Amino acid sequence: MKTPNLCYSIILLFLSILLPCSILAESITENGYEGFLQCLHYQNSNTNASIFSVLYTPKNSSLYTSTLQSGIQNQRFTLPPFVSKPLVIITPLNYLQVQSVVSCAKRNDIQIRTRGGGHDYEGLSYMSYYPNPFVVVDLRNFISISVDTKDRTAWVQAGARLGQVYYTIAQKSPNFGFPAGLCPTVGVGGHLSGGGEGTLSRKYGMAADHIIDAKVVNANGEILDRKSMGEDMFWAIRGGGGASFGIILEYKINLVYVPSTVTVFTVNRTLEQNATKLVHLWQTIAPKFDRDLFIRIIIRQTTQEGKITVQAAFNSIYLGRADKLLRIMKQSFPELGLRKEDCKEMRWIEAALYFSDLPSGSTVNDLPRRDPYPKTYYKAKSDYVVEPLSETALVGIWKLFKEPRAELAQMILAPYGGIMEEIPESEIPFPHRAGNLYQIQHLVYWRPNNNTKSQLYIDWIRELYRYMTPFVSHSPRASYFNYRDLDLGVNKEDNTSFAEASAWGFMYFKNNFYRLARVKAAVDPTNFFRYEQSIPPFESF
Ligand SMILES: Cc1cc2nc3c(=O)[nH]c(=O)nc-3n(C[C@H](O)[C@H](O)[C@H](O)COP(=O)(O)OP(=O)(O)OC[C@H]3O[C@@H](n4cnc5c(N)ncnc54)[C@H](O)[C@@H]3O)c2cc1C
Numbered sequence: 001m002k003t004p005n006l007c008y009s010i011i012l013l014f015l016s017i018l019l020p021c022s023i024l025a026e027s028i029t030e031n032g033y034e035g036f037l038q039c040l041h042y043q044n045s046n047t048n049a050s051i052f053s054v055l056y057t058p059k060n061s062s063l064y065t066s067t068l069q070s071g072i073q074n075q076r077f078t079l080p081p082f083v084s085k086p087l088v089i090i091t092p093l094n095y096l097q098v099q100s101v102v103s104c105a106k107r108n109d110i111q112i113r114t115r116g117g118g119h120d121y122e123g124l125s126y127m128s129y130y131p132n133p134f135v136v137v138d139l140r141n142f143i144s145i146s147v148d149t150k151d152r153t154a155w156v157q158a159g160a161r162l163g164q165v166y167y168t169i170a171q172k173s174p175n176f177g178f179p180a181g182l183c184p185t186v187g188v189g190g191h192l193s194g195g196g197e198g199t200l201s202r203k204y205g206m207a208a209d210h211i212i213d214a215k216v217v218n219a220n221g222e223i224l225d226r227k228s229m230g231e232d233m234f235w236a237i238r239g240g241g242g243a244s245f246g247i248i249l250e251y252k253i254n255l256v257y258v259p260s261t262v263t264v265f266t267v268n269r270t271l272e273q274n275a276t277k278l279v280h281l282w283q284t285i286a287p288k289f290d291r292d293l294f295i296r297i298i299i300r301q302t303t304q305e306g307k308i309t310v311q312a313a314f315n316s317i318y319l320g321r322a323d324k325l326l327r328i329m330k331q332s333f334p335e336l337g338l339r340k341e342d343c344k345e346m347r348w349i350e351a352a353l354y355f356s357d358l359p360s361g362s363t364v365n366d367l368p369r370r371d372p373y374p375k376t377y378y379k380a381k382s383d384y385v386v387e388p389l390s391e392t393a394l395v396g397i398w399k400l401f402k403e404p405r406a407e408l409a410q411m412i413l414a415p416y417g418g419i420m421e422e423i424p425e426s427e428i429p430f431p432h433r434a435g436n437l438y439q440i441q442h443l444v445y446w447r448p449n450n451n452t453k454s455q456l457y458i459d460w461i462r463e464l465y466r467y468m469t470p471f472v473s474h475s476p477r478a479s480y481f482n483y484r485d486l487d488l489g490v491n492k493e494d495n496t497s498f499a500e501a502s503a504w505g506f507m508y509f510k511n512n513f514y515r516l517a518r519v520k521a522a523v524d525p526t527n528f529f530r531y532e533q534s535i536p537p538f539e540s541f
Pocket residue numbers: 073113114115116117118119120121123124125139158159180181182183185186187188189190191193194195196197198241242243244246247248249482483
């Protein structure tokens with residue numbers, strides 16, 4: 001492995017060479033395009049639902065633009081130089097259409113980008129940095145969820161959003177839940193195939209830990225389930241990212257038990273209110289709490305009495321009642337000073353709303369909505385902490401957070417421990433288990449009217465990441481795949497070497513990267529499903 005710093009500068013250099021030329025490149029092969037459409041026509045001529053009613057090209061310009069844009073979560077990717085130019089966008093109505101898109105695209109050397117909820121932090125579900133033409137397969141019509149309360153399982157289509165999943169499950173029973181992310185608009189396709197974590201992860205692990213079956217279209221255009229794909233590929237699509245292996249149509253998941261009443265709280269402390277000492281202390285106690293207790297911290301800039309300072313929000317859910325929570329807190333974390341009036345008892349689904357950040361006034365019924373938020377501009381990175389940071393190290397973070405560029409920045413510290421300590425690293429591709437105290441998500445947002453200065457904010461988050469280097473995991477410096485970050489490395493479109501891909505591969509997957517590369521070689525040897533951070537096919541490890 002290269003050292004992170006060296007790696008970093010090489011990657012930046014590489015990205016800066018790669019970006020301007022390839023995004024703007026339009027080496028559209030007319031023949032491939034015509035061939036693709038003809039192939040679709042031929043393959044769909046016997047079916048009633050015409051694929052051409054859900055196929056958009058730049059020629060149907062307003063539909064093309066609105067279909068493309070409405071699935072883009074991060075506004076950063078709606079402006080130059082990030083202008084996405086898929087040849088075609090298709091919103092399939094049935095699985096046969098998905099199969100024909102795959103086989104026709106493969107035959108005509110057209111790449112595929114599959115879009116679930118469109119939350120990819122680098123826009124890779126609808127954008128390509130490569131010159132090869134591509135089609136976006138947007139799964140917005142695949143949103144059905146069927147819950148089997150007897151089996152405690154559900155089949156969930158890949159275009160469904162987490163909020164809809166939670167809502168549908170809770171309608172069946174207040175005692176069923178699912179351990180996945182906090183943001184209700186995140187899509188099942190990307191989230192579950194890339195891991196998926198949230199407030200229940202200390203108790204139940206990752207969303208992908210609870211996948212028990214799947215339906216996937218592979219590179220040959222066949223629909224496979226767990227049995228027909230085999231355990232290697234089934235392993236890979238539970239954390240290795242779906243887009244390297246095929247198009248996930250649906251997942252079967254196990255539901256988990258949640259009590260009828262849970263308790264939530266948020267306690268804010270600024271630097272003047274002992275935030276440094278509290279965060280420092282939290283680092284070693286939060287991963288050891290009872291696994292029914294999850295307390296994360298959100299670090300933000302704030303103003304207090306006209307002065308810029310830093311706030312740590314202790315944001316928590318306890319899978320039980322308030323009186324018991326207060327007893328636990330009095331014993332394990334009295335320094336936070338949690339009071340009875342800070343605690344709110346509610347149903348689990350109401351807690352999902354509490355953590356959702358939906359606009360105030362929203363109700364549980366808003367959880368399934370696809371576009372409840374005003375869209376913003378952002379960039380994210382991630383880290384894992386294995387040794388507590390010193391107070392001095394924390395003070396250095398605060399310094400960066402007091403800058404104007406950090407006006408809307410956040411650092412989210414999510415405690416690990418609990419069951420995360422017990423699940424073996426190689427159980428699924430997601431490897432970040434025993435030994436991690438907590439995960440950090442670095443996030444910087446900016447306002448649209450500052451967009452011409454996007455680079456300013458991106459520079460800030462890179463500076464923060466550089467600052468964090470000595471304090472976080474190393475060899476490899478671990479990152480969470482679902483918090484995608486192209487600064488870590490980018491594949492060449494053709495013939496990426498294993499060494500090149502390992503720059504980011506080991507950070508996301510540790511040694512599971514070897515098995516992922518072997519599975520890829522077995523199921524997609526020609527590397528049809530490829531993108532900037534797809535698993536490269538390598539057999540011999
Ligand atoms: C606001 C916000 C909040 C978030 N909160 C959390 C959180 O609490 N916990 C957490 O773990 N993560 C969280 N994430 C990260 C999130 O899990 C990932 O971005 C996830 O990949 C998004 O899935 P998607 O389907 O919405 O995205 P997309 O952009 O549609 O897809 C992401 C990737 O998956 C691929 N993909 C999507 N669907 C399929 C499919 N059906 N078959 C094959 N490949 C597919 C895409 O091609 C792309 O490579 C958050 C992200 C955002 C933007």
